[in-house]
Amino acid sequence: MTMTPSLPSFDLQIDRADLLEMERDVWNNASVPARLKIEDNMYDVYIRYRGSYTRALEKKSYHVEFEKPGIWNGASEVHLNAELFDPSHFRNKLSLDFIRDLGIHTPNSQHILLTRNGEPLGLYLQLESVDDTYLCKRNLPPGTIYYAVSDKANFSIKRKRGLTSGYQRKLGNMQDDHQLIHFIRSINTSPHEIPRLLNIENYLRWLAGAVCTMNNDGFTHNYALYLNSEDHLFSIIPWDYDATFGRKVNGDVMEYDYVSITGKTKNKLTTQLMKRSGYRRRYKGILEEILETKFNKNYLEDKVMDLHSSLRPYILMDPHIHSDIDSYDREPSFIFQFIEDRKAFLRRELKKL
Template sequence: MDIPIRRIEVRPADLRRLEAHADQVVFVDGVLHRNGRAEPVRFGYRGNRTRQAPKKSFEIRRRGGTLHLNAEYDDPTMLRNALSFWFFRQIGVPSPWTQHCRLIMNEQDLGVYLEIEGVDATFFRRRRLGCRSLFYAVNHDADFSLVTGARAILKASLFDGYERVIGSREDQKRFERFIFDLNTLRDEGLRRHVAERIDTPLYLRWLAGAVCTGNADGLTQNYAVYESTHDGRYRFVPWDYEGTWGRNCFGQLCPMDTVGAFGENVLTTKVLGLPDARRAYRQLIRHLASTVFTEEYLVSVVRDWMRRIGPAVLADDTRRHAADGWAREFTVIYEYIRERRQFLLKAMDEDEGRSGMG
């Protein structure tokens, strides 16, 4: 099956400007041809480490919402992000829609890309979710702690690690206060704080998604947190899940247990320190391990996806990975799911045993 084509037209001088400032946030004018329509856009390179890769990723700002065209340069399958976001939707967590496509810029075929829906105001409007404020977690300081680095130096600002996308300075201060109280309240005060400020059931599903897929960065960066207009609680949306399903963000094979069964970051520690939440998390993991996080459920999805995008990916000579390793990636993902599922079930049993003794 052919994959859709996206075309971008840009002045050569503007393209040279982007290339000359690849390590900076620069946007230029262009025209995007998509789904039979042409529209004016602003676009530029996106990412951090990927800005230096031979095949760049792009951010496209348009009236209909932000799009990201990810090169997925370090993922041999080019499907780990897409599979992860699909998995999150299966477990009830809002996540970006994706579409594999071919990108042609000024008549030059740049190969296969993954188009990813941006998490912005349009994202929430489409889902009829009220969003009062939105923050991106952009580096590892977004761990909800008061300190930074190996020497545990007090952060200059409790907003370190975040970028404000929607909302006011007051919204940001309220989020900083949430982090401060999270670290300083104890016992009943902490329990009340978590209940009032976090949508705990949704947080547990988001946590379970990061834990099941094995995203080592997913809990300390690469997520979006928004404040609901409905009840003022914070909710979480996954972002950048290329380093998953048995490979890290550099595309290297990694141990199945790289991410602990109970995740990491201060908020997770505080939430799972509450007996009712911890019990609910164990029940959730066991439920997922008997339904959607199983070899039987996921293997057919992975196989179908690889069959659909395989011809285009294997014909793409802009990729980092050799075509002869494509089929082996099915085994990598399959073995990861099988081993990870067993690991998580064992961890839940052991934790329940310790809780019972306590």
């Protein structure tokens, strides 16, 4: 009998007045001071709620910024995601790890047990932030990082107040915005310039990963753009992949053919690349290789079952989700069926690409 690996324990320690301040307006992005105990070490931090629709839920997600010492595990900030709408509670990790296997840099993640002032909040996914320490840990050159925070980050120039609409600069300065503006304008008006501005291989592999996992939300936001200071090319980093493998953001079923083989048509960059036969052929080759080697039950079965079995005891302990254990136990079969159906659909669509 295999032992269930014990999860790291995090305890948020917040003064009652600061907790009331957070609760007074859950949509407020102002942080409050707190302390975070990770295993036996104590850190001074600033915390706030994170997410959009999930802030109204009883089990909320947190953004944590380390103050003293300013770094934990090579990170200056982390995200603690409740993953409450995902019946498996591991789609985000499964998807990000899968896309990493395709050769794309993705945030590290691990499941943890979270308490607040000693009271159990349950199972969370601790997710790495995409920032300067993210680049440093991967020996990537310094650069500029933008978070795509709304659907306006669709690489289009239509119906926008400015071409940086939809983006939040995480790293860099205002001068760097000119390069983002030039990139988006070129996509729309001078597409022949795209190869001088974009890491094409990275983009096509990212697109293939998002299409396989079917992250409907991930084509026009929920990603980061990284501008490499050495080769001056933009590349893309996936972010927030809980609504994947056949589930919508609210946990409802998303049919296997809901997202096309080239993702969302609203993504202008994909549209421009797919107009060109050379890029279309390369994308087709990448997708064929992934369907043959990695996006199949054989490759993913052990990963799914390991996550499911290792998290199950903590699902039973979670005050917010323990009653849904039957739903949790059905998810591996649901995911495997989705993989088979999605793979067959994409294979059929490949012939038309």
